[in-house]
């Protein structure tokens with residue numbers, strides 16, 4: 001028995017060979033098959049624990065299931081460090097969803113090309129809003145963004161899906177990307193959008209912890225992020241003021257970013273989830289997603305079990321699986337004084353945001 005290499009959508013690793021395995025499958029009502037090897041068939045893939053997925057190995061099954069690449073119908077666009085990875089990975093077990101298993105970043109890439117940027121400039125300049133927006137390239141390139149061509153590339157980065165499935169991708173960097181909403185709207189105007197948002201103070205600390213681990217040594221800390229050897233120095237000026245301009249702080253001023261998405265997409269197409277609630281009760285958040293997407297109820301409290309060692313809920317069904325080491329990292333020590341200062345900084349922003357979207361979050365309720 002030969003197995004195909006793991007398939008990473010965003011790395012463009014192509015499976016050139018479809019080989020046959022002797023999976024003995026039983027079709028279930030959800031168009032999934034199960035076998036007793038701990039893997040099972042989900043849409044066009046043979047799925048195992050979180051993060052391990054292989055394209056179905058039998059060509060005729062792929063054909064019968066109507067597997068092909070389709071453009072995304074759902075984009076999880078942020079916010080970084082709020083539970084986006086866990087949300088994506090849990091959702092990837094829903095039979096009616098085909099979820100890209102790594103971040104795609106295509107819109108963000110597109111927004112940095114002249115053609116993408118210029119479309120944005122064109123739209124806003126000629127739409128009467130734009131003198132405040134200066135984008136390199138300008139009018140000379142205004143016709144170069146070709147939505148159909150870009151959509152084709154975007155689609156090519158998606159996982160295979162069956163006609164019964166919705167295609168989902170998550171790239172949290174889209175949240176802060178200025179051009180992404182308009183570029184996505186031009187390509188897929190009816191796309192549904194999901195953002196999960198966490199207490200911005202915790203989010204900032206988590207972001208710092210993540211970068212600290214990625215860059216390993218203080219010497220290699222990312223200068224473009226203004227990273228210093230402590231979290232405190234990274235987000236607070238010597239004069240005691242919070243560094244509003246620090247990316248760690250800026251992401252958490254949610255209204256500023258959501259406003260941009262809401263100025264392009266109708267509110268009914270955007271679902272905002274509470275990251276604080278997601279940690280405590282994943283099934284209630286996943287049910288909100290199911291309702292929003294109009295798909296069957298699949299997640300129940302039976303789907304998850306609390307893992308004391310991880311300090312998080314893990315998947316119990318259809319397969320036992322926890323998020324990897326990159327989620328739930330140890331945070332650096334941050335003094336209560338600094339936390340208080342950041343909470344005071346965010347309080348008016350959180351209130352304003354909650355009012356703007358007409359929604360309460362666990363972290364926007366103040367006593």
Ligand SMILES: Nc1ncnc2c1ncn2[C@@H]1O[C@H](COP(=O)(O)OS(=O)(=O)O)[C@@H](OP(=O)(O)O)[C@H]1O
Pocket residue numbers: 079080081082083084085086172205206207210278279312313314323326327328329
């Ligand atoms: N069930 C479960 N298991 C593990 N981790 C969970 C879970 N639910 C939410 N979270 C929280 O997800 C946080 C990481 O957020 P993201 O996945 O958005 O990070 S990233 O932007 O993709 O790097 C991660 O943040 P840190 O704890 O700061 O690492 C977790 O708090």
